[in-house]
Amino acid sequence: MAVGEQVWPRMHPIAGLTLGTAAAGVKHPNRADIVVMAAAEGSTVSGVFTQNAFCAAPVTVGRQHIDRGDVRYLLINSGNANACTGERGLADAERCCDALAKLAHDELGTAIVPRQVVPFSTGVIGEYLPVDKIIAALPQALQTLSLDGWSAAGRAIMTTDTRPKGASVQFEHDGEVISVTGIAKGAGMIRPNMATMLAYIATDAVVAQPLLDSILKRAADQSFNRISIDGDTSTNDACILIATGQAGFPMLSAPVGELYNKLLAAVCDVHRQLALAIVRDGEGATKCIGVRVEQGSTKDECLKVAYAIAHSPLVKTALFASDPNWGRIVCAIGYAGVPSLDTSQVNVYLDDVCIVSAGERAASYTEAQGQAVVDHAEFTVRVELGRGHSCEQIWTSDLSHDYVTINAEYRS
Structure with a gap:
């Protein structure tokens, strides 16, 4: 796959x-x-x-x-x-x-x-x-x-x-x-x-x-x-x-x-x-997701947030299910280790769809909008931290049943 x-x-x-x-x-x-x-x-x-x-x-x-x-x-x-x-x-x-x-x-x-x-x-x-x-x-x-x-x-x-x-x-x-x-x-x-x-x-x-x-x-x-x-x-x-x-x-x-x-x-x-x-071509991958973190105070904190999202099993499994469960994304942002993060300055997007504005669910957001994005095989999760001018992007995949199977049977 x-x-x-x-x-x-x-x-x-x-x-x-x-x-x-x-x-x-x-x-x-x-x-x-x-x-x-x-x-x-x-x-x-x-x-x-x-x-x-x-x-x-x-x-x-x-x-x-x-x-x-x-x-x-x-x-x-x-x-x-x-x-x-x-x-x-x-x-x-x-x-x-x-x-x-x-x-x-x-x-x-x-x-x-x-x-x-x-x-x-x-x-x-x-x-x-x-x-x-x-x-x-x-x-x-x-x-x-x-x-x-x-x-x-x-x-x-x-x-x-x-x-x-x-x-x-x-x-x-x-x-x-x-x-x-x-x-x-x-x-x-x-x-x-x-x-x-x-x-x-x-x-x-x-x-x-x-x-x-x-x-x-x-x-x-x-x-x-x-x-x-x-x-x-x-x-x-x-x-x-x-x-x-x-x-x-x-x-x-x-x-x-x-x-x-x-x-x-x-x-x-x-x-x-x-x-x-x-x-x-990630093992068992069905999606290729960009994670872009903008407005960080340093590149390092942008990468911390990006990798926290990319490595979260909850985020990755939701993406495999094409589930726009944005609560898992903000959860990962919150534990990424950014010092004194002011969540009221944080905005989150799926492609161009704003799902979180000023730290809470965007008033304009609908589940149908998020679903339309995550149904695609490739899209970007974009985070604005509101702390500075640094920006970093990484790429990751989802976590599927096949990933577990491939690695469980790797030596057989």
Whole structure:
């Protein structure tokens, strides 16, 4: 179940980045569950990772390898998270990197070392990685490397997702075309505290490492860090931004100028599209809801209110039932932790329908008006706090019977 129709976009190839897939049988036999991404020499790679203290082994190894620079390959497996697996988990992640580095050297003639491979895993927590199966599938993944491998890769990284998630945009600058393309996976255990479950975005622009880091953080904060399905931050979250440097422009090294502004807008656009695709495919989701909090004194208190609404089981179940039970919304606003909140200044809207005015039921509001909004698959809950000029928006989904079923049966 997912919100809206699936429309796989046209995925513009990124010069200098190829993708290959293979079936290793990590969890399901005969299903592609391994992805290899190969970046051209000279590419810059940035990453943001989960802040969960129980971060998975590939997160620990991946951070270390990206910090050393000169990344050439990404290796992703679905079906097993390699999380809470101790020293063996770390060794298993490194062993996979070693194997891919050797194969890339022997079969493709690429002179790389294991630290130039970054591992990623997603799936069940607490089980050891089937390293031998993954290594056995690597030759097939390398043989299928292609500029057009985005669709296959998008499917291979799925776990409880019902559909792959991709986004791609292009823009022109001085007569040249620059592309930004990405894929993501995620449907549950989603309240990212850095980025998202797994997301990979690439551009052919030429970007210096410090600026790429800055662009990624800004894009992630306004997209993946503004979504929540169930309030849980995964052990394996990772978001990667690659700049292959194949476009015919001088290197961008400072956050100024027309080219920078165009690139930032395109990268943020792709991030936002992927983040919303995750919400629309939330486990058991039937609705995609924006929660926008305005007139806060700080961004932090706006986010507190937004997440209080988004995480309330009472709000989420009412939305699943298409029940305009606005009392649950104001209840969440009241316990969000905003200091000295003057409720007489608070207004609440469902889209443009005012349901609460000056802290009480709006005189003009009718149940039919609210019902007409919540019957839609997508709408926005908007809150005015009347305290200042800060504003934040997040996106979330409803809570359905299917969410419980999916997570109750996840390991079966």
